[in-house]
Amino acid sequence: MAGLLERHIAVITGSGSGIGRAIALGYAREGAHVAVADIDAKAAAETVEAITAAGGKAQSFTLDVTDRDKCREIAGEIRRQIGQVTILVNNAGINRRNAFTADPQAVTKDWQDIMAVNLNGVFNVTHALLEQLRASRGRIVNIASIQSFMHVRTPNSLAYTTSKHGVLGFTRALAAELGKDGVRVNAIGPGLIETPLNARARANHPELVKIFLDHTPLGRTGKPEDIVGPAIFLACDLSGYVTGSIIMADGGYRVI
Numbered sequence: 390m391a392g393l394l395e396r397h398i399a400v401i402t403g404s405g406s407g408i409g410r411a412i413a414l415g416y417a418r419e420g421a422h423v424a425v426a427d428i429d430a431k432a433a434a435e436t437v438e439a440i441t442a443a444g445g446k447a448q449s450f451t452l453d454v455t456d457r458d459k460c461r462e463i464a465g466e467i468r469r470q471i472g473q474v475t476i477l478v479n480n481a482g483i484n485r486r487n488a489f490t491a492d493p494q495a496v497t498k499d500w501q502d503i504m505a506v507n508l509n510g511v512f513n514v515t516h517a518l519l520e521q522l523r524a525s526r527g528r529i530v531n532i533a534s535i536q537s538f539m540h541v542r543t544p545n546s547l548a549y550t551t552s553k554h555g556v557l558g559f560t561r562a563l564a565a566e567l568g569k570d571g572v573r574v575n576a577i578g579p580g581l582i583e584t585p586l587n588a589r590a591r592a593n594h595p596e597l598v599k600i601f602l603d604h605t606p607l608g609r610t611g612k613p614e615d616i617v618g619p620a621i622f623l624a625c626d627l628s629g630y631v632t633g634s635i636i637m638a639d640g641g642y643r644v645i
């Protein structure tokens with residue numbers, strides 16, 4: 390049976406680890422040719438290895454999403470080496486957990502770094518791929534968060550919450566603008582997903598996990614694979630009339 394993403398070419402940022410890697414594997418399983426883009430070249434290569442070992446198609450690209458010129462360069466390289474991009478997943482993201490009242494230098498650095506990756510990075514990559522996505526009537530999937538709506542009561546940074554509110558705003562504004570070109574723009578809001586991003590926080594703050602679970606009707610933390618289904622749905626033709634939306638994959642966090 391043909392996969393849901395046959396003949397698609399998907400760029401997934403931050404796909405050397407965690408949620409991005411799981412989405413890359415899932416897209417390749419559905420037939421997409423995946424451009425695995427990550428600042429960590431070794432991690433990107435490992436994702437490609439896992440995809441090709443499973444019989445899928447992928448190539449790795451070393452990309453720092455904060456580097457606007459490099460984003461343009463890589464967009465051109467992907468076009469030449471694989472073909473016209475039809476799907477972009479803006480997944481690369483970082484978090485730090487200093488309170489706003491902590492050491493001013495640390496807080497300022499957190500703000501600059503988090504905005505550079507989580508928000509400016511989304512702009513940089515999307516803008517670099519804009520012409521390809523318009524030409525292919527493509528699909529954009531942005532990885533947002535429950536923190537696109539609220540600040541969770543765990544050690545967390547103001548910058549992260551602000552950046553994820555921004556990702557949702559970007560999603561809605563871009564969906565409004567690109568609808569006429571047939572480009573769909575949506576987001577996914579994961580809850581607490583067990584990845585390297587939060588491994589230290591989970592280990593050092595068991596109360597963090599408890600706060601989440603007390604708030605989660607499904608009563609468990611998420612795995613990267615929990616994000617794959619929504620990501621495939623938003624990238625394939627099954628979601629042909631869906632744009633400007635966010636799918637929450639958070640175990641129901643926001644309902645209690």
Ligand SMILES: NC(=O)c1ccc[n+]([C@@H]2O[C@H](COP(=O)([O-])OP(=O)(O)OC[C@H]3O[C@@H](n4cnc5c(N)ncnc54)[C@H](O)[C@@H]3O)[C@@H](O)[C@H]2O)c1
Nearest residue numbers: 403405406407408428453454480481482579581582584586
């Ligand atoms: N894990 C969660 O609980 C959770 C919840 C909500 C949202 N998210 C979001 O999901 C996305 C993926 O997070 P994850 O948990 O899989 O994290 P992760 O740390 O496992 O993976 C993030 C990947 O992004 C890459 N990356 C970091 N900075 C980069 C840059 N400047 N340019 C290119 N790549 C870069 C890293 O090398 C890494 O491979 C992030 O946007 C994160 O904010 C995660």
